[in-house]
Amino acid sequence: MNLLRIIFVCFLFICTQACKESSASSYSNFDDEESYTYEEEEEAYPDDTYCADVKYYNPDTGARSNFTLNVEVEDNEVTVIHFFTGWLDGSEFSSQDLDSNGYCSIRLYDGRKFEVQITGSECSYTDGYKIQNDIDDEIAEVTCPRCGSSKYSYDDYCDSCEDEIENTCSRCGGYEYYVNGGLCSDCKRDDEENDDW
Numbered sequence: 001m002n003l004l005r006i007i008f009v010c011f012l013f014i015c016t017q018a019c020k021e022s023s024a025s026s027y028s029n030f031d032d033e034e035s036y037t038y039e040e041e042e043e044a045y046p047d048d049t050y051c052a053d054v055k056y057y058n059p060d061t062g063a064r065s066n067f068t069l070n071v072e073v074e075d076n077e078v079t080v081i082h083f084f085t086g087w088l089d090g091s092e093f094s095s096q097d098l099d100s101n102g103y104c105s106i107r108l109y110d111g112r113k114f115e116v117q118i119t120g121s122e123c124s125y126t127d128g129y130k131i132q133n134d135i136d137d138e139i140a141e142v143t144c145p146r147c148g149s150s151k152y153s154y155d156d157y158c159d160s161c162e163d164e165i166e167n168t169c170s171r172c173g174g175y176e177y178y179v180n181g182g183l184c185s186d187c188k189r190d191d192e193e194n195d196d197w
Helices: 002-040 128-141 159-166 185-196
Strands: 048-058 063-074 077-082 103-107 113-121
Touching: 063 113, 077 103, 077 113
Parallel strands: none
Antiparallel strands: 048 063, 048 113, 063 077, 103 113
16 A cells, blocks of 8 residues: 555656646746747837828818828827827827838828828928918818808808808898898888888
């Protein structure tokens, strides 16, 4: 019986030693893989502000422009595009990964598109003022000057304001089709009756 116990204890001892060696070698392999993977995934563009050539396109108006702007990069993603008086950030687009050449394409939630190509470290001079003016002009072009609603760039006013202008009497404010800023039939009738007196 004692012999069986001794054999059993020796067997357990050998098994535990084998497990320890196996787990130690797997940990060292894991550490090697982790350091190798980390070196392989080193970011081409560390967190910083960079100068970039930015192509802008608005599908609603067809406007296209090229600018030199500063962009912020975090975790190898463009997270902010700077203008003269403001910026675009994660509230208006999802961050995009840069490829190995420093390029990415960004689509704003409203459909406008920016293509970003990093050209070097932070710019001392940018076109931030120009892009701000261009975007403001574009927004004005598709905004109704009377009510602030959206309109087509080729229209003077939005559909509801056009309707109001075309069909509202200039004197009494009554609604009648095709008045076009003139008098409605009631106001014309009143004028005719006054002329008869």
